[in-house]
Amino acid sequence: MSETVDADLYARTKALLEPGDIDLVGCIVHTTLGGEEDLEMHELTVATNDVIAEHAEKGEAYIEAGNDDTDFSSNQFQGRTLDDEAFVWECQQLLRDGTFDIVFYYEAGVDQEALADDLTALDGVDRVTQVP
Template sequence: MTDAIDRDLYERTKALLEPGDIDLLGMVVHTDLAGQEDLEMHELTVALNEVIADHAEKGETYIYAGNDDTDFASNQFQGLTLDDEAFVWECQQLLRQGTFDLVFYYEAGVDQEALGADVAALDGVRDVTLVP
């Protein structure tokens, strides 16, 4: 986080993790994907869904886009379990300085360092900032 935009994104992400109904952790996934690489960003989001769900040990999940929900913004997604549609993660896809940053929130209890390492190993990921 060497510049003000990364610091601002980190601080805004951290503020969203304030205590609520469930304890959350988060991460900012900085990608090499340019603004015109929407399909690749979607594929990376699908891969991230699998990695986060695996670490959360919640079972099989699907990605909910919220197109039928006025409480959702564009580029906001949730990972929900197939069995009972329980929350696994939520993300925002942001275009920052010409590349996509994906901000994920998920229920606390995962091994944050191991999750971060697995995410960092995915194609298209430039860096991962973990948010406690």
């Protein structure tokens, strides 16, 4: 991915983290998955849900798809707790330069480095860019 596109994606992701009801941080999961690997991207999103929920200490979480709710767009997903449907994370899946980048944001307080290490270990992940 070109540095210009990467810098733009980083800046756009950081803008999503502007102060709101919840103090958010995020990361960009740069994958090795091509545009035809939708199923693998879905599996990676499910695996990422488990990793983020564990690091956020929120308990077990499920994924709510954007096409299930008119407040979201397609390829936009949320992780919510099973117990009380509390927010755990939100993401958008983007196709950039032939591979998917998945932008996640979640409540601050997560050990970003440990989370990035665990996400990088998942199949299909090239690298993880942390967004404070």
